[in-house]
Amino acid sequence: MDIMTGKQSIQFPEAPHILCSASVVGKKEGEGPLGNQFDLICEDPMFGEDSWEKAESTMQAEAAQTALGKAGLLPSQIRYIFAGDLLGQLIATSFGVESLDIPVFGLYGACSTCGEALSLAAMTVSAGYADHVLAMTSSHFGGAEKQFRFPLEYGNQRPLSATWTVTGSGAFVLSRTGGHARITGVTTGKVVDYGVKDSLNMGACMAPAAADTIYQNFMDFNRQPEDYDRIITGDLGYVGQTILIDLLKEKGFDITKQHMDCGIEIYDRETQDTHAGGSGCGCSAVTLSALILPKLAKGSLKRVLFVPTGALLSTISFNEGQSVPGIAHGVVMEHC
Amino acid sequence: MDIMTGKQSIQFPEAPHILCSASVVGKKEGEGPLGNQFDLICEDPMFGEDSWEKAESTMQAEAAQTALGKAGLLPSQIRYIFAGDLLGQLIATSFGVESLDIPVFGLYGACSTCGEALSLAAMTVSAGYADHVLAMTSSHFGGAEKQFRFPLEYGNQRPLSATWTVTGSGAFVLSRTGGHARITGVTTGKVVDYGVKDSLNMGACMAPAAADTIYQNFMDFNRQPEDYDRIITGDLGYVGQTILIDLLKEKGFDITKQHMDCGIEIYDRETQDTHAGGSGCGCSAVTLSALILPKLAKGSLKRVLFVPTGALLSTISFNEGQSVPGIAHGVVMEHC
Numbered sequence: 298m299d300i301m302t303g304k305q306s307i308q309f310p311e312a313p314h315i316l317c318s319a320s321v322v323g324k325k326e327g328e329g330p331l332g333n334q335f336d337l338i339c340e341d342p343m344f345g346e347d348s349w350e351k352a353e354s355t356m357q358a359e360a361a362q363t364a365l366g367k368a369g370l371l372p373s374q375i376r377y378i379f380a381g382d383l384l385g386q387l388i389a390t391s392f393g394v395e396s397l398d399i400p401v402f403g404l405y406g407a408c409s410t411c412g413e414a415l416s417l418a419a420m421t422v423s424a425g426y427a428d429h430v431l432a433m434t435s436s437h438f439g440g441a442e443k444q445f446r447f448p449l450e451y452g453n454q455r456p457l458s459a460t461w462t463v464t465g466s467g468a469f470v471l472s473r474t475g476g477h478a479r480i481t482g483v484t485t486g487k488v489v490d491y492g493v494k495d496s497l498n499m500g501a502c503m504a505p506a507a508a509d510t511i512y513q514n515f516m517d518f519n520r521q522p523e524d525y526d527r528i529i530t531g532d533l534g535y536v537g538q539t540i541l542i543d544l545l546k547e548k549g550f551d552i553t554k555q556h557m558d559c560g561i562e563i564y565d566r567e568t569q570d571t572h573a574g575g576s577g578c579g580c581s582a583v584t585l586s587a588l589i590l591p592k593l594a595k596g597s598l599k600r601v602l603f604v605p606t607g608a609l610l611s612t613i614s615f616n617e618g619q620s621v622p623g624i625a626h627g628v629v630m631e632h633c
Numbered sequence: 634m635d636i637m638t639g640k641q642s643i644q645f646p647e648a649p650h651i652l653c654s655a656s657v658v659g660k661k662e663g664e665g666p667l668g669n670q671f672d673l674i675c676e677d678p679m680f681g682e683d684s685w686e687k688a689e690s691t692m693q694a695e696a697a698q699t700a701l702g703k704a705g706l707l708p709s710q711i712r713y714i715f716a717g718d719l720l721g722q723l724i725a726t727s728f729g730v731e732s733l734d735i736p737v738f739g740l741y742g743a744c745s746t747c748g749e750a751l752s753l754a755a756m757t758v759s760a761g762y763a764d765h766v767l768a769m770t771s772s773h774f775g776g777a778e779k780q781f782r783f784p785l786e787y788g789n790q791r792p793l794s795a796t797w798t799v800t801g802s803g804a805f806v807l808s809r810t811g812g813h814a815r816i817t818g819v820t821t822g823k824v825v826d827y828g829v830k831d832s833l834n835m836g837a838c839m840a841p842a843a844a845d846t847i848y849q850n851f852m853d854f855n856r857q858p859e860d861y862d863r864i865i866t867g868d869l870g871y872v873g874q875t876i877l878i879d880l881l882k883e884k885g886f887d888i889t890k891q892h893m894d895c896g897i898e899i900y901d902r903e904t905q906d907t908h909a910g911g912s913g914c915g916c917s918a919v920t921l922s923a924l925i926l927p928k929l930a931k932g933s934l935k936r937v938l939f940v941p942t943g944a945l946l947s948t949i950s951f952n953e954g955q956s957v958p959g960i961a962h963g964v965v966m967e968h969c
Contacts, residue, residue: 300761301712305736307762348953376637377821385721385780386947387741391824391958400641400821401960402749405723405739413738417753424760425636426643444721444949485713485736488727611722613780617684622727624737 303517305485306627312479313422314633316429316472318590319363320583321356323438323464326575329564334587335465336363342439342464349439350388356466356579357382357393357435364431364468368475372397375470376427379418381410382435383462383578384444385611389435393466399431407607408503408532409486410434411467411582412626415603418471419480419628428473435466436577445496445612458498460534460560461571467582477594477633484514484627488609492620496610499576499621500537503606506623507533508544510604514627515550522552526598529589530625531581531605532560534574559584559605581605589630596632603628639853641821642963648815649758650969652765652808654926655699656919657692659774659800662911665900670923671801672699678775678800685775686724692802692915693718693729693771700767700804704811708733711806712763715754717746718771719798719914720780721947725771735767743943744839744868745822746770747803747918748962751939754807755816755964764809771802772913781832781948794834796870796896796912797905803918813930813969820850820963824945828956832946835912835957836873839942842959843869844880846940850963851886858888862934865925866961867917867941868896870910895920895941917941925966932968939964 302308320335327338337359344352344359357380365372378397381404382389394401406413414432421427439449441462447453471480489506507530515521522528533541538558545552559581560574585603592598606625615621638644656671663674673695680688680695693716701708714733717740718725730737742749750768757763775785777798783789807816825842843866851857858864869877874894881888895917896910921939928934942961951957 301763305712350949350953351955376641381741383722384947385949386719386743386945388945388947388950388955391945391960392950392955395824395826395958398823400823402753402821403741403960405717405741407722417738420760420762421756424756424762426756426760427637485738487734487736488731490731609722609724609727611720611724613686613721614724614728617686619687619724619728622731624727624739 305513306482306517308482309423311423312481313419313471314474314476315478316470316475317364317367318469318586319360320586321360321466322583326463326465326563329569331563331587349437350384353389353435353437353440354393357389357433360466360468361397361431361433364470368470370429372399375399375429375431377402377421378431379404379414380433381405383441406624407609408576408578409605409607409624409626410578412605412628415628416483416485416626419483422471422473430471431468433468434578434582436462436579438462438464441577455572456497457572458536460499460532460573460576462577463563463575463580465579465583467586478590478630479633480628481631482629484510484517486510486625488622488624490620490622494620496615498536499608500534500573501540502608502621503623504533504537504540506625507541507604507606510625510627512548514602522550522555525555525600525602527557527601528552528555529601529603530558532576533558533606534560536573562588593630593632600631603630641849642818642853644818645759647759648817649755649807650810650812651814652806652811653700653703654805654922655696656922657696657802658919662799662801662899665905667899667923685773686720689725689771689773689776690729693725693769696802696804697733697767697769700806704806706765708735711735711765711767713738713757714767715740715750716769717741719777742960743945744912744914745941745943745960745962746914748941748964751964752819752821752962755819758807758809766807767804768807769804770914770918772798772915774798774800777913791908792833793908794872796835796868796909797907798913799899799911799916801915801919803922814926814966815969816964817967818965820846820853822846822961824958824960826956826958830956832951834872835944836870836909837876838944838957839959840869840873840876842961843877843940843942846961846963848884850938858886858891861891861936861938863893863937864888864891865937865939866894868912869894869942870896872909898924929966929968936967939966
């Protein structure tokens with residue numbers, strides 16, 4: 298199979314390894330179903346800082362240091378960081394990675410950024426541009442609400458279609474060898490815009506992009522849903538999940554059995570009152586690190602398609618009446 | 634020489650070619666010293682749209698289509714877009730590339746994004762992940778002032794250290810063959826923070842990052858300033874240029890003879906009242922396309938180090954009293 302596979306995928310001749318990863322989350326995430334699987338749960342939503350934004354930077358720095366610690370690597374052994382967050386001009390990342398003194402590629406793909414970071418990191422290691430790289434994303438409930446909707450103090454009501462931004466950061470060390478999971482291919486997403494304008498229904502904004510990328514992945518690799526043990530979207534939540542499954546059925550694929558969504562996994566629907574599920578750059582990252590990679594490492598999952606989903610929303614474009622386009626980046630991971 | 638060169642550089646075994654490029658600018662840029670070299674000058678600052686942000690998206694779409702037209706390529710022949718802008722959540726890019734229907738990696742490195750886009754695009758083509766990719770950035774004076782400082786209607790006074798955000802977009806088609814300039818290496822920058830907090834003195838915020846990347850490029854490639862015909866920063870302007878030259882002198886390198894700054898080249902200091910020079914994601918992009926690449930193609934420049942410079946500023950971090958860190962990405966381009 299060619300390196301350039303199909304219309305928008307890459308099959309790596311030398312698949313990079315996910316050497317190790319780390320997840321750092323807030324209190325609410327720690328109280329959820331994955332609570333005992335995260336590396337670090339911080340009870341203080343400010344992470345000891347005096348603003349939500351600084352808290353998120355601290356969370357990123359903690360995630361990076363924890364991942365490096367597990368890998369037994371010093372920051373100086375990491376050649377590049379691929380990282381991003383949801384805040385305007387990526388301030389969580391800029392201030393979060395500053396002290397690591399590592400060359401950095403700043404990325405933005407809304408909540409799909411984890412897929413974008415893992416894709417570019419894998420491309421970089423596989424091409425021989427680096428021995429070790431770090432891929433990392435984060436989000437923070439307080440910072441995201443302030444950025445995109447209303448400050449928490451305002452106490453606005455949330456419709457049932459709304460998702461809850463995960464306070465969390467996931468970091469991944471990709472290397473030429475080591476670990477028990479590899480990235481064997483990627484399918485890079487396009488901007489997909491069905492004209493949805495509801496900033497409190499991110500699932501509906503992103504589902505068409507997820508469907509587009511998953512469908513393209515099937516085409517490019519000549520695969521069926523059954524070729525994956527799980528097809529894992531980032532943060533579609535319950536609303537987006539329904540739309541995604543419908544859209545793919547229209548294209549002739551039924552992923553009901555394989556589909557899993559990080560936004561659905563991370564909170565308990567009955568007790569945690571998060572409405573449609575979790576979301577944010579950190580949602581798919583911490584769920585990948587805490588729930589999925591351990592299963593890939595054990596071999597209870599052999600091959601998954603990981604598809605973080607992003608809603609390309611900004612308050613400026615929203616207030617000017619524009620739609621919320623979506624994007625989703627697919628990453629194929631296999632047990633090794 | 635190894636692919637991984639020194640601490641933070643790559644030397645491409647198969648250097649990708651810059652097949653062609655395009656520049657689209659606004660009225661003020663068209664009245665400047667490079668006026669007759671741009672591909673398209675739009676007299677209407679709104680580019681026929683009803684907001685600055687939509688204007689910027691239209692400008693990106695125009696730049697992309699112009700570059701593709703020169704290359705004789707259809708959008709479907711471009712495998713990936715690497716693009717970004719200065720607006721929160723990259724809305725100029727999201728809406729600008731939507732209609733092209735090409736897989737996209739969204740990037741943010743403030744005004745260094747052009748260097749980040751060219752670096753990742755070059756890495757992608759050289760590794761065999763794509764035959765043709767598009768690297769693109771943009772900025773718009775109206776949108777940037779609204780985003781970072783004051784709305785134009787407020788009519789605030791600007792200090793002499795302030796730069797003027799360029800209304801412009803540059804697009805570059807990178808391919809395995811063709812054209813008369815190649816990207817032979819890249820030096821990826823780190824976040825460098827000297828603690829400067831003045832959002833109206835971007836030159837001072839970015840100069841330390843530029844010095845760091847240029848110094849590292851000299852170390853990694855074992856080069857001296859004389860090994861480059863020009864060392865071209867993105868938008869340091871007059872204030873940043875002085876600081877950069879001083880910082881590199883402290884490290885033992887005098888780049889006075891080689892240094893050139895896109896922010897200084899693009900406006901006329903005497904007649905255009907832009908104070909410290911031009912800035913923005915579009916500044917280095919359109920200057921590279923209109924002024925530098927033609928000289929590389931003719932061979933009047935043989936080898937240049939192109940170093941777009943970014944100030945990692947957001948109104949949120951600024952209002953919370955944080956500093957403005959800088960980042961700069963180096964791209965080595967040679968005549969071929």
